[in-house]
Amino acid sequence: xxxxxxxxxxxESLSGHPLLGRMPPDQRELLLERSRIRxxxxxEAICREGFTPTAWFVLLEGQARxxxxxxxxxxxxxxxxxxxxxxxxxxLLCGERRSxxxxxxxxxxxxxxxxxxxxxxSDDLSPRLALELREILALSLTAQLRTMNRRLVxxxxxxxxxSPSEEREPEPLSGWQLPxx
Amino acid sequence: xxxxxxxxRQFLRLVPTARRLATxxxxxxxxxxxxxxxxxxxxxxxxxxxxxxxYLIVTGEVRxxxxxxxxxxxxLARLGRGDVVGDMGLIDGTPRTATAQVATELxxxxxxxxxxxxxxxxxxxxxxxxxxxIDRRLALRIRTMFDRISRVRExxxxxxxVPEIVDSERPWYARVWPLGAx
Numbered sequence: 501x502x503x504x505x506x507x508x509x510x511x512e513s514l515s516g517h518p519l520l521g522r523m524p525p526d527q528r529e530l531l532l533e534r535s536r537i538r539x540x541x542x543x544e545a546i547c548r549e550g551f552t553p554t555a556w557f558v559l560l561e562g563q564a565r566x567x568x569x570x571x572x573x574x575x576x577x578x579x580x581x582x583x584x585x586x587x588x589x590x591x592l593l594c595g596e597r598r599s600x601x602x603x604x605x606x607x608x609x610x611x612x613x614x615x616x617x618x619x620x621x622s623d624d625l626s627p628r629l630a631l632e633l634r635e636i637l638a639l640s641l642t643a644q645l646r647t648m649n650r651r652l653v654x655x656x657x658x659x660x661x662x663s664p665s666e667e668r669e670p671e672p673l674s675g676w677q678l679p680x681x
Numbered sequence: 682x683x684x685x686x687x688x689x690r691q692f693l694r695l696v697p698t699a700r701r702l703a704t705x706x707x708x709x710x711x712x713x714x715x716x717x718x719x720x721x722x723x724x725x726x727x728x729x730x731x732x733x734x735x736y737l738i739v740t741g742e743v744r745x746x747x748x749x750x751x752x753x754x755x756x757l758a759r760l761g762r763g764d765v766v767g768d769m770g771l772i773d774g775t776p777r778t779a780t781a782q783v784a785t786e787l788x789x790x791x792x793x794x795x796x797x798x799x800x801x802x803x804x805x806x807x808x809x810x811x812x813x814x815i816d817r818r819l820a821l822r823i824r825t826m827f828d829r830i831s832r833v834r835e836x837x838x839x840x841x842x843v844p845e846i847v848d849s850e851r852p853w854y855a856r857v858w859p860l861g862a863x
């Protein structure tokens with residue numbers, strides 16, 4: 501289902517998002533004009549494993565889950581997503597089919613951002629919007645990698661018998677410690 | 682900008698996707714990349730330092746290492762020709778979380794954080810290409826990481842620990858934006 505996008509409350513709310521909130525307001529408005537909002541029911545797929553990616557997403561409300569099919573046919577959970585999560589960009593950026601399925605766990609809303617917005621040369625778009633979105637993706641992917649690295653190091657320490665109090669890894673991008681624009 | 686720029690043809694062999702850049706934009710990019718020769722045993726950066734640059738390896742090997750309790754180190758990655766080291770710090774400005782040691786004589790191209798920010802502020806086409814390239818490389822690393830986690834699940838002694846990697850705490854974005862778009 502596609503919802504009405506002319507929602508001033510959404511624009512105001514997105515200005516508080518840790519990554520989309522960094523965009524200049526005119527670029528965020530352009531992003532909303534060029535994107536669409538999807539409303540999903542419980543267990544409804546947002547994007548599916550094996551398909552060619554044409555968009556990436558921001559979870560606005562509700563929770564979602566990323567799963568993929570193991571060689572034996574079983575489903576494995578790769579990530580649980582809360583409102584604010586950016587997802588669905590990995591296959592797009594690798595130039596490959598989707599390696600996982602994202603589905604709502606409950607009633608949810610997502611912002612679906614078309615892939616072509618990442619290409620400054622694709623139409624009459626401001627080159628600034630493509631640059632803004634590319635940087636937002638880079639920040640999001642970096643935070644995701646840092647989180648995974650941090651958890652793997654913590655797991656390794658735990659397996660080595662080190663106590664949790666020796667945790668030294670800061671959470672990525674915590675406390676709005678984002679780089680200057 | 683530096684006085685001696687890296688040869689264009691060599692750069693295109695090293696990073697073929699840069700062919701998308703117009704000749705003049707590629708020249709601007711190369712003018713920001715500083716050739717560096719670093720001897721074996723030296724470090725490019727140390728865990729905990731503020732990030733100052735990223736490096737594209739032309740020749741040589743860099744090992745990304747972490748200290749372990751008891752004074753041991755573990756090698757997290759071995760990087761060689763065409764690989765980039767230090768790009769995450771370039772993007773988010775967060776202190777280094779590992780040390781980059783030069784294993785064999787290194788020839789690299791260094792991009793300073795200040796140069797990256799200048800290109801971005803100018804919305805230069807070279808900044809757009811640079812971010813496309815960094816996004817692509819980060820995405821490939823995430824895909825590799827998920828594959829590794831899948832393999833961990835198959836290890837009898839480690840499978841129980843996987844939920845801790847996938848879902849052990851509230852994610853950073855949810856703490857910053859706790860209510861979502863409500």
